[in-house]
Amino acid sequence: MIQQLILLEKEAIEHINSITTEEMLTLFKNDLLGKTGKLTVILKGLKDLNPEEKQTVGKFANTLRDTINLVFEKQKETIKQRWIEEKLANTWIDVTLPIEETIPHLHPITQVRMDVEDTFRRMGYEIYESREITTEYNNFDAVNVPKTHPARDMQDTFWLEGNGNVLSTQTSSMQNFILKNNTPPIRAIIPGRVFRNEDVDATHENTFYQVEGIVIDKNIGMDHLKFTIRTMLSDIFWKEVTIRMRPGYFPFVEPGVEIDFSCPFCSGNGCKICKKTGWIEFMGAGLIHPNVLKEWGLNPDEYSWFAFGFWLNRLVMIKYGIPDMRYFQNPDIRFLKQF
Ligand code: DAH
Numbered sequence: 001m002i003q004q005l006i007l008l009e010k011e012a013i014e015h016i017n018s019i020t021t022e023e024m025l026t027l028f029k030n031d032l033l034g035k036t037g038k039l040t041v042i043l044k045g046l047k048d049l050n051p052e053e054k055q056t057v058g059k060f061a062n063t064l065r066d067t068i069n070l071v072f073e074k075q076k077e078t079i080k081q082r083w084i085e086e087k088l089a090n091t092w093i094d095v096t097l098p099i100e101e102t103i104p105h106l107h108p109i110t111q112v113r114m115d116v117e118d119t120f121r122r123m124g125y126e127i128y129e130s131r132e133i134t135t136e137y138n139n140f141d142a143v144n145v146p147k148t149h150p151a152r153d154m155q156d157t158f159w160l161e162g163n164g165n166v167l168s169t170q171t172s173s174m175q176n177f178i179l180k181n182n183t184p185p186i187r188a189i190i191p192g193r194v195f196r197n198e199d200v201d202a203t204h205e206n207t208f209y210q211v212e213g214i215v216i217d218k219n220i221g222m223d224h225l226k227f228t229i230r231t232m233l234s235d236i237f238w239k240e241v242t243i244r245m246r247p248g249y250f251p252f253v254e255p256g257v258e259i260d261f262s263c264p265f266c267s268g269n270g271c272k273i274c275k276k277t278g279w280i281e282f283m284g285a286g287l288i289h290p291n292v293l294k295e296w297g298l299n300p301d302e303y304s305w306f307a308f309g310f311w312l313n314r315l316v317m318i319k320y321g322i323p324d325m326r327y328f329q330n331p332d333i334r335f336l337k338q339f
Helices: 003-016 024-031 038-048 051-090 108-122 150-154 171-180 222-237 290-292 312-321 325-329
Strands: 133-135 165-167 186-194 207-218 244-247 253-262 279-288 303-310
Touching: 003 038, 003 051, 024 038, 024 051, 038 051, 108 186, 108 207, 108 222, 108 279, 108 312, 165 325, 171 186, 171 207, 171 303, 207 222, 207 279, 207 312, 207 325, 222 244, 222 253, 222 303, 222 312, 253 303, 279 312, 303 312, 312 325
Parallel strands: none
Antiparallel strands: 133 165, 186 207, 207 303, 244 253, 253 279, 279 303
16 A cells, blocks of 8 residues: 555656646645545555554555645745746836826816915915805805895705705805804805806806805905905916906995906907906905894904905816816816816
C-alpha cells in the first residue's frame, strides 16, 4: 500500500507542477483529495490492514496529504505570480494621456450659489437656508402682503391642503424667521428654492432659486445696498460693474427699487445680451417697510435696514448665456456637461 502511495505522490506532484490555471488546479485537487478522490479511495483500504500496518500506513498517508497540500498551495502562488507578471508585461498605461472627463461636478446653480455665498461671507454675512414649505403668514402677511392685498395675485401660489401652508413663493418668506431669531446687527442672506404655480416657458419656471438678503444695523442706507450688490456682481462676473437703481414696487420695502447693472459683456456699450441697452435688469430691493418692522418691534430711530432679493437662475443664465430657464430642471447630460 505504501508503494501505491509513493507512486501516487510522485505522479500527483509532477502533475500539479504542470498545471497552469487555478481552475484546473482546483479540479485536480478534488480528483485527488475529494470525497471520491484517488487518495481517499486508497485510504479506504486501511480498514483491511492489521492494527500495526494501519498505524504506519495511516501516518504515512497523513504526511503525504500535507505534502501534496503544500505543493498545491505553492503552485497556486506560482500561477498567480505568473498572471501578474504577464499582465504587467502586456498592459501599460500612458500617464501623459489626458484624463477622460468622468469627474463629477456641481450643477451650475449650485456653483454660482456657492460663489454668491463666498462673496457675502467675506462681507460678514451669515448664510441661512430657506424653508421650502412655510406658513401663509410668513410668505405673505409678515412681509406686508395681507389677504386683501392685490400683490398676492402677483405670485401664483401652490397652497397645501388643509393647513393653509404654502410652498414658499419667495425667499422673502424667511425675513420673519431671521428677525424673530436674531437681534441686530443682522447681516444675512438666504438662498433657497421657491415655487410658483406658473405656466413654464423660457423665462418662467414653477421651481427656481432665489437669494434673499437682509441687513439691520445702525446708520444703514441705500449707499450700503448699492455697494453690496455691486461687490457681489463684480465678484460673480470677475469684472467691475456699475449699478443703476430705478423706483420699483415691492410690498415689503419703502422706498423700493429695481436694480440694473452695467452689462459685463460689452462694458455698457450695448450687445445682444443687454439688448443693446448697456444695462441688465436684475433684482428688487429697498429699505424695509415700516409695516414689516412693526411686526418685530424694532425702533426706526435706532436702527436702519435694507432688503433685497434676486433670482439665482437669472444670474446663472446671464453669466453663462443660457437662453432658456427650463434647462435647469432638465437632467440632460449634454447641458450639464458644459459647466
Ligand atoms: N421677493 C421678491 C421676488 O420674489 C424679490 C425681492 C424684491 C425681495 C425686493 C426683497 C426686496 O427683499 O426688497 O421677486
